Amino acid sequence: MRSGFIKSAYDPCVYFNNTLYLLLYVDDILSIGKSKSEISDMKLLLKSEFEMKDLGEAKKILGIEIKRSRPETLMLTQESYLRKVLQKFNMDKSKPVSTPLAAHFKLSRDQSPKTEQDRAAMDSILYASWVGSLMYAMVCTRRDIAYAMSIVSRFIADPGEEHWCALKWIMRYIAGTLDLGLTYSSKYKSQLEVVGYVDSDYAGCVDTRRSLTGYVSTMQGGCVSWK
Known part of the structure; x- marks a missing residue:
């Protein structure tokens, strides 16, 4: 008001x-x-x-933790939420990796199950639940997994073993980066200036050969919008 x-x-x-x-x-x-x-x-x-x-x-709202280092810095993280997600899916003891999605993952629809036996084996895996749990973190504070999640979520209707391995890789990355989040600082001179960045790959989708565009907007040193 x-x-x-x-x-x-x-x-x-x-x-x-x-x-x-x-x-x-x-x-x-x-x-x-x-x-x-x-x-x-x-x-x-x-x-x-x-x-x-x-x-x-x-100090906390909707699973987002608010940390302050007065008078200059504010940080938003979801460390507690993500720790619970890792425990829920038995990934809390997994070996961490340093990238959200490794270069050797070339995911496509051709990797979806080919036989009923393979599809039955994948039906026992909570692929959609894993994706949904990570999507919430990606939307709120973890813009660093936005690209990786956009890839694995394409196959949520019919995931295969390779898609499943890629999703577990993202979980391993989360396990090693629980303390990451969004940081905003009053030290920046242009405090109210919104700065935007955009980029795209070239025919990056294996199935459609379409390009994928991503953008991020920042303010006071931290991201405020991304996709």
């Missing part, structure tokens, strides 16, 4: 001189503003209208 005031059933009017932001997801709320006193006033106003609990300074 912009500078101004809000009326409620309990408060005649509450004035806000600065912009305040409320970020909502179902019943979770993050409040952001320049003035701590105005954020406190906003919390009191919300409490007068709704049943709510103030958890204090945000």
Whole structure:
């Protein structure tokens, strides 16, 4: 809400001189503003209208951990979430690798199961569940696995053994990079400047020979949008 005031059933009017932001997801709320006193006033106003609990300074929301090194740096990670994912799929003891997807993986539809026996063997593997668990991390904080996930997710309807090996490779990469995340710093001079980068391969898809384009936008030294 912009500078101004809000009326409620309990408060005649509450004035806000600065912009305040409320970020909502179902019943979770993050409040952001320049003035701590105005954020406190906003919390009191919300409490007068709704049943709510103030958890204090945000440290975690939706599986995303918020780490601060005041006054200059803020980092978003999903270390705890990813550690649980590795444990769930029995990959927490796996040997880490240094790249999200190795160059020797040339995945294609031709690697999907050819016989009913092979398809039955793959049916026992939770390929879609693995992909979904990693996709959540990729969307939130782990843009470094975006390309690898775009490759393995193409075969989610009919994965083969080679696709499965590539997915396990990504899990091994995650196992060795649990502490990675998004870092933003106030040290950057152009703090409000959004910088974008884009690139594409040439006929990179083995099946269609189409090119794949990727982009990333950064602000204050950290990524804010990618695909």
